[in-house]
Amino acid sequence: MAAIPFDREIAERQPWQFDRRERAVVDRRLIAAQPGAADIVAGGTDAAGLGDAWGMARPARPILRYGVAGAAIGGMDADVPRWRTRPGGGAFVPDGECEDGCMQRIGKRLATGLLFAVVGLCLAVVIVPRFLDRIYYRGPASDHFDGARFFNPGDPAAGGRRSGSMLRFMTGRDRAPWPATVPVTPGRALAALTPCPARTGGVVHEAWAQCVPAAAIDPQRMAVTWVGHATALIQTQRLAILTDPIWSDRASPVGFAGPKRVRAPGIAFDDLPKIDVVLISHNHYDHLDLPTLKALWARDKPLIVTSLGNDAILRKAGIPSVTRDWGGSVAVTPAVSVVVERVHHWGSRFGVDRNRALWSGFTIRLPGGNVFFAGDTGYGDGSWTREAAARGPVRLAILPIGAYEPRGLMRDAYMNPAEAAATFRTLGARTALGVHWGTFQLTDEAIDAPPRALTAALTAAERTRFRVTEAGVPWEVE
Structure with a gap:
């Protein structure tokens, strides 16, 4: 050798x-x-x-x-x-390095772990969407329901096809800074239109003190108070009506994450008058807030009106409701009814249940002129505004003016202030209130951008009729 x-x-x-x-x-x-x-x-x-x-x-x-x-x-x-x-x-x-097979063993373990991670991810992609998907409504196909999911006539992809960078939006690179909180002076419903509660044995069951005898209230008078986001309190015909009520601190399925409220409710929940009617436009968390709805149902047992499929979500939470398709009507009193209106939006609670339930606006038909509440909506081709206008004269329109940037992503489902002004004109509304702004930061625009842009879109004469108020300040509508 x-x-x-x-x-x-x-x-x-x-x-x-x-x-x-x-x-x-x-x-x-x-x-x-x-x-x-x-x-x-x-x-x-x-x-x-x-x-x-x-x-x-x-x-x-x-x-x-x-x-x-x-x-x-x-x-x-x-x-x-x-x-x-x-x-x-x-x-x-x-000396000091791995002995026989050390690196090989580590490599094998890493490869095995990676394999399990890939398999787990693949299973999650297949299993989790099916687990989170829900069937909220079953019924015949129509011009806005294909037998499984709802869609906007003439634009089935709204809420699905979007231009622009979703990654850029999700990372918040272009998002304007918002304050952590906005000072709010809590208000109350207009006392002159708040009927005093019924008494049993001298006990007042509802938790408020400012009221007048029901017989002393002129049913033709109307007041609206912006509570925050899309929540407004309408007082007329001796009724108290809430739109899309949310008193929660987050618009989210969990309490520790999701869009956080920066503007406190303009009326504390315990200071609300007895609520007679609740309108729920669709099932997004900033509009269908189950904690608030549970509290309202427990306290007042209001009539809850919504569009097809949303009743399944409410029923599971123990909350009864009445649903209608677009064009359907619900009687409230002999003189008052609610019509479920077509708007241009989409719905989802978990992402994979997209458009399993219908979205809508509402016309409250009243002797002195209607109230139109748009909920959440994009402008689309504007035809839905003409349908609502055909119901009769609109005394008050409650229209969303925020959550519209970046425009490429939001155009299909959210009006900007200029489109809200165009809707106001098409409806021929006597007055309008801008909502859906300055409460939860959902999109990129600055907190005060919507009212500033609305002012720029309106004529001087229109600015006195289409208003943006601070939360909790009642406005008596002519």
Whole structure:
């Protein structure tokens, strides 16, 4: 067998570059250089048996190192790294590095973990959407229902096809900074239009004090108070009507994440008059707020009117409601009724249940002129505004003016202030109130951008009729 010099070239070779013959020779040279050295730890095997243990089948696992001082062996300098044999036989590895199979084992474990992660992700993609999907409504197909999901006539993709960068929007790169809170002076319903509660045994059941006898209220008078976001309190015909009520701190399925309220409700929940009617436009969390609706139902048992499919969500929460398709009507009193109106939007609670329930606006038909509440809506082709106008004269329109930027993403489902002004004109409304702004930061525009843009879109004469008020301030409508 040819001699193999144990020099720097050998020492600096990579572990996998030694074959079995070289390992045996290097082994013997190391033993010869350090006879009986304490650095040979053979686990029950002496130096003479070291080669056999390297060779294969001996149970011992010797470890061979250079001397502690790093003395030159066979011409090696002291700065050459110390080496040890791989346990159970194998190539030399530098002292302090992994032993046999260490890196391979780590690699295998990482590969196994990655495999399980990929499989888990694939299963989640298949299983989770089906788990979160819901069937809220079953019925015949129509011009806005395909038998499984609702859609906007003439534009089935609203809420689905969107131009612009969703990633850029989700990361908030263009989002204007909002204040953490906006000061609000809590108000109350207009006392002159608040009927005093019924008494039983001298006990007032409702939690408010400012009221007048019902007989003293002129039913033709009307007041509206913006509470925040799309929530407005309408008082007329001795009734108290709430639109899309939300008193929660977050518009979200969970209390620790999601859009946080920056503008407190303009009327504290306990200061609300008895609520007779609640209108729910669709099932987004900032419009169908179950904690608020549960509290309202427990306290007042109001008539809740909504569009198809949303009753399934309410019923599961123990809240009864009445549903109608677009064009359907619900009687409230002999003189008052609610018509569910077509608007241009979409609905979802979990993403995968997109458009399983219908969205809508409402016309409240009243002797002195109607109230139109648009809920959430894009402008679309504007035909829905003409349908609502055909119901009769609109005394008050409650229109969304916020949550519209970036326009490429929001155009299909959310009006901007200029489109709200156009809707106001098409409806021929005597007055209008701008809502759906300044409460939850849902989109990119600044908190005060919607009212400023609305002012710019209106003529001087229109600005006195289409108003934006502070939360909690009643406005008596002519």
